[in-house]
Amino acid sequence: xxxxxxxxxxxxxxxxxxxxxxxxxxxxxxxxxxxxxxxxxxxxxxxxxxxxxxxxxxxxxxxxxxxxxxxxxxxxxxxxxx
Numbered sequence: 446x447x448x449x450x451x452x453x454x455x456x457x458x459x460x461x462x463x464x465x466x467x468x469x470x471x472x473x474x475x476x477x478x479x480x481x482x483x484x485x486x487x488x489x490x491x492x493x494x495x496x497x498x499x500x501x502x503x504x505x506x507x508x509x510x511x512x513x514x515x516x517x518x519x520x521x522x523x524x525x526x527x
Contacts, residue, residue, distance in 0.1 A: 459515045461522030493518045 466489060474482040496514040505513060 455516045455520055455523075456512065458521070458523030458526075459519040461525055462519030463522070465522060465525055466519065489518060 470482055470486060473485060493514055496517040497510060500510050500513050500517075
């Protein structure tokens, strides 16, 4: 992604990653119970907060910070789709 331009592909991959994560959490909850579900959800939350912190320290501003942290956390969804 180039500086200053918004790419809907990044956000689309983030949405796919979020949906896959939610489905995985439901499957984990049905087989393992709330303990492992909470552990996985906590890991994703911690990663998102870490991404937010790093982006803010590096000078990010406004809604762009949330978008970039979202893409960093769930952008791997681009690799799930063909």
